[in-house]
Each structure stands twice: as C-alpha cells, then as structure tokens.
Amino acid sequence: MSYFEIRGGAPLEGIVTISGAKNAGLGVIPAAILAGEACIIENLPYVSDVSCFGRILTQLGAKVSLEPNGVMTIDPSTINCLSATSNEVSSFRASYYLLGALLGRYGMVEIALPGGCDIGDRPIDQHIKGFEALGATVTIDEDNALIRAEAKRLVGCEVYLDMASVGATINIMLAATRAEGRTTIVNAAKEPYIVDIANFINMMGGSVRGAGTDEIKITGRQRLHGCTYAIIPDMMEAGTFMIAAAATGGNVVLNNVIPNHLDAISAKLLEGGALVEVDDDGRDFYVRVRADRRLRAVNIKTQYYPGFPTDLQQPMGALLTRAKGRSLLIEDIFEHRFKYMDELKRMGAQIVVNNRRAMIDGVEELCACDMRANDLRAGAALVIAALSAQGTSRVYGIKYIDRGYEHFEHKLRALGADITRAD
Numbered sequence: 001m002s003y004f005e006i007r008g009g010a011p012l013e014g015i016v017t018i019s020g021a022k023n024a025g026l027g028v029i030p031a032a033i034l035a036g037e038a039c040i041i042e043n044l045p046y047v048s049d050v051s052c053f054g055r056i057l058t059q060l061g062a063k064v065s066l067e068p069n070g071v072m073t074i075d076p077s078t079i080n081c082l083s084a085t086s087n088e089v090s091s092f093r094a095s096y097y098l099l100g101a102l103l104g105r106y107g108m109v110e111i112a113l114p115g116g117c118d119i120g121d122r123p124i125d126q127h128i129k130g131f132e133a134l135g136a137t138v139t140i141d142e143d144n145a146l147i148r149a150e151a152k153r154l155v156g157c158e159v160y161l162d163m164a165s166v167g168a169t170i171n172i173m174l175a176a177t178r179a180e181g182r183t184t185i186v187n188a189a190k191e192p193y194i195v196d197i198a199n200f201i202n203m204m205g206g207s208v209r210g211a212g213t214d215e216i217k218i219t220g221r222q223r224l225h226g227c228t229y230a231i232i233p234d235m236m237e238a239g240t241f242m243i244a245a246a247a248t249g250g251n252v253v254l255n256n257v258i259p260n261h262l263d264a265i266s267a268k269l270l271e272g273g274a275l276v277e278v279d280d281d282g283r284d285f286y287v288r289v290r291a292d293r294r295l296r297a298v299n300i301k302t303q304y305y306p307g308f309p310t311d312l313q314q315p316m317g318a319l320l321t322r323a324k325g326r327s328l329l330i331e332d333i334f335e336h337r338f339k340y341m342d343e344l345k346r347m348g349a350q351i352v353v354n355n356r357r358a359m360i361d362g363v364e365e366l367c368a369c370d371m372r373a374n375d376l377r378a379g380a381a382l383v384i385a386a387l388s389a390q391g392t393s394r395v396y397g398i399k400y401i402d403r404g405y406e407h408f409e410h411k412l413r414a415l416g417a418d419i420t421r422a423d
C-alpha cells in the first residue's frame with residue numbers, strides 16, 4: 001500500500017510549473033472521437049485518469065499514443081467497437097463523456113456506469129435529459145451496471161439544465177457537435193474546461209458558440225477534421241499549490257497559469273492575509289503567493305464557476321484548521337465532501353460538521369499522524385495539513401492523488417518539502 005511520508009514544518013519556497021488541466025483533458029480526449037482523422041493533444045497531465053482514457057480508446061479500436069511529455073495522438077478512424085464495459089471505464093468519472101462522443105459520431109454507445117470520487121450521489125439525469133432531447137433512446141441496465149444510448153438521427157434542440165453541471169454541459173455539447181441543426185444548452189456550466197473543449201471542437205471544424213457563458217449554441221457539422229491542440233493549465237492544481245504555499249508560511253511562484261481562472265482562490269487567500277501577486281514577463285503569467293505561518297479565518301461557500309470551486313474546498317479546509325479564528329465552510333455543490341475532516345480532527349483540528357456546513361476553529365499547531373485519503377482533493381488536503389504540521393505524517397490512499405496531480409511529490413520536494421513516496 002503506497003503512502004507519502006511527510007515531515008512537516010518547512011515553508012514551501014521556489015518556483016513550480018503547473019501542468020495541463022485534468023478536467024479539460026478528460027473532455028478533449030473523447031471529443032477527438034468526433035473527428036474523422038487523427039488529432040494531437042498537447043499539455044496533457046501525465047496522470048492515471050489520462051493514461052486510462054488512452055487505454056480505453058485503444059480497446060475501442062482507435063490508434064492512441066501517449067508520450068511522457070503529455071502529448072497524446074488519437075486516430076479515431078479505426079474505431080470498431082462501441083461498447084466500453086471494462087473495469088477501467090467505471091474506475092473514473094470522465095469515461096461517461098464516451099456517451100456524448102460515441103453517440104454523436106456513431107449514433108450508438110454502451111458503457112459501464114461511471115465511477116469517480118465518492119463525494120456524493122452524482123446522478124447523470126441531466127446528461128440523459130440532453131441525449132433524449134436530441135432524439136436518443138437511453139436505457140440503464142442496473143443489473144449489469146451499463147448504460148446504452150442510440151439514435152437513428154440526432155436533431156438539434158434546446159436543453160435547459162436544472163443545475164450548471166460541468167459533465168452534462170460537456171456531454172451534451174459532444175453529442176450535439178454532429179447533430180442536424182442547432183442545439184442550445186441553457187443554464188450551461190461556465191468553467192474554463194468548457195471553453196477549452198469548445199475551442200477544441202471548433203479547431204476540428206465544429207461550431208460551438210457561447211462557451212463560458214450560461215447559454216451555449218452548437219450548430220451540427222457532419223465533417224470534422226483532425227487538429228493539434230494544447231489544453232489550458234490546471235486551475236485546481238494551481239489553487240492547490242497556492243493554498244499549500246500559504247498553509248506553510250511559504251513564498252512560491254507558479255508559472256504556466258491563467259490568472260483570471262484563479263480569481264476566487266486568490267481573493268480568499270488575500271482576505272486571509274496572504275500576499276498574492278500576478279506578474280508577467282510579456283509572454284507568460286506568473287502568480288506569487290507569500291504568507292506568514294497563520295492566516296486569518298475566512299468563510300467559504302462553494303459555487304459554480306466563477307464562484308469558489310468545490311475542488312478547492314478540501315485543500316482550503318486543511319489550511320483553515322490553523323487559521324486565526326473561526327471559519328465557516330458551506331459545500332453547496334456535492335453532498336458528501338467533508339469526509340476528509342475526520343482525518344484532520346485526528347491531527348487535532350477543531351471542526352464541527354453539520355450536513356453541508358463545517359465550522360473550523362483554527363489551532364496553533366496540528367499534530368502529525370497517519371491519515372487516509374478517500375478521494376483526489378481530500379488527498380491533496382491531507383498532504384497540505386501534513387506539510388503544515390510539526391512532525392512526521394503518513395498519507396495513505398495516494399492512488400487518488402495520482403489520478404489528478406502530475407509529479408505531485410516531486411513538485412513539492414522541489415519547493416523544499418520533505419516528502420517521499422513509500423510502499
């Protein structure tokens with residue numbers, strides 16, 4: 001069982017380069033199926049969800065290569081199977097984008113029901129609503145944990161989302177890309193990932209307008225071509241390192257970032273008393289985070305973009321366990337995203353959880369101990385807590401961290417952290 005051994009107490013100092021955005025890449029990879037030719041995707045993070053997706057596309061018959069430098073080449077023209085039911089498919093969430101991509105390209109698809117971080121029920125009713133509005137018949141085979149969708153024709157329509165679901169917005173966008181006529185997604189998610197995937201579809205010759213707003217219009221195009229596309233930097237990885245820098249009283253410069261993607265986390269760190277500066281060298285942007293050992297308490301309410309992101313609620317919770325004063329965290333997106341706090345309490349954190357609300361009374365010091373992560377961002381949170389505690393901790397469950405953070409311990413070690421991976 002792999003774990004990180006972390007000797008905490010040292011401030012993080014130095015420069016870290018942010019990798020490509022996992023949640024953008026996991027939408028662009030299946031989107032390449034819509035093209036009739038090979039696509040080259042650059043700046044992908046070399047994480048297990050990405051390599052897993054490459055293997056799944058290979059199993060469908062596509063020609064796929066993934067280089068350690070994060071360049072994936074996908075030739076979908078040889079796809080000869082429309083059923084993806086392996087355990088790998090249900091090992092992560094984004095495999096459900098195969099529904100929109102294969103339905104959009106071939107009019108038929110069968111996949112294993114998706115997995116993903118255990119942070120709530122995570123239904124896919126809005127995805128299904130979109131597919132059915134386009135003319136597809138969707139059936140869920142509970143006994144075999146499969147979902148099937150098929151359509152003789154996909155015809156553009158208007159779909160109103162009950163909530164600004166990232167996954168549903170992406171999946172419906174994929175299915176509509178080659179449909180007849182125009183599709184409008186109302187109350188669409190506005191995350192930068194959506195814009196990145198829309199830009200990729202447009203690079204292939206598709207027609208997606210309005211991505212990044214709450215109304216996206218897709219005009220179906222029958223012929224799409226290959227392209228080369230570099231995905232955006234990972235705002236969640238950047239936010240994680242910004243929080244880690246502040247939590248350890250460090251001084252860290254992040255490069256390869258898009259500053260306005262980080263507005264919510266920058267605002268909260270500034271509110272807590274950290275110094276957050278954006279700079280550029282005429283070509284690239286940088287963000288510097290500097291802080292004393294303890295920030296002031298702040299209140300967090302997770303919201304859809306551009307609000308405070310739910311994916312940084314857990315890293316921020318770790319930081320606030322040592323802030324001066326009482327912080328209130330409200331998790332408004334997922335119903336079970338506070339489980340990591342049980343681990344933090346074992347370090348001496350003073351936290352009271354009541355459904356989607358958590359009250360944190362900051363303490364001077366956390367006590368190092370052994371902890372277990374149950375999801376990706378909880379893993380990052382426990383590492384941040386261990387880095388800011390006195391003594392040596394072990395964080396188990398790092399397979400979750402490997403799903404979404406590229407070279408996590410190497411990047412932290414380069415910033416002065418005493419962290420090693422052990423079995």
Ligand code: EPZ
Nearest residue numbers: 023094122123124125126127165166167168311333334376
């Ligand atoms: C994506 O998950 C991300 N995953 C999550 O990141 C992220 O936390 C989430 O968006 C919110 O930003 C990927 O991109 C692979 P949603 P997704 O659909 O698409 C409800 C990480 O750590 N909902 O925006 O599953 C849902 O239950 C991961 O990188 C429905 O009710 O999130 C939730 O309460 C964790 N019905 C809310 O909407 C639906 O059909 C938002 O979910 C769809 C969603």
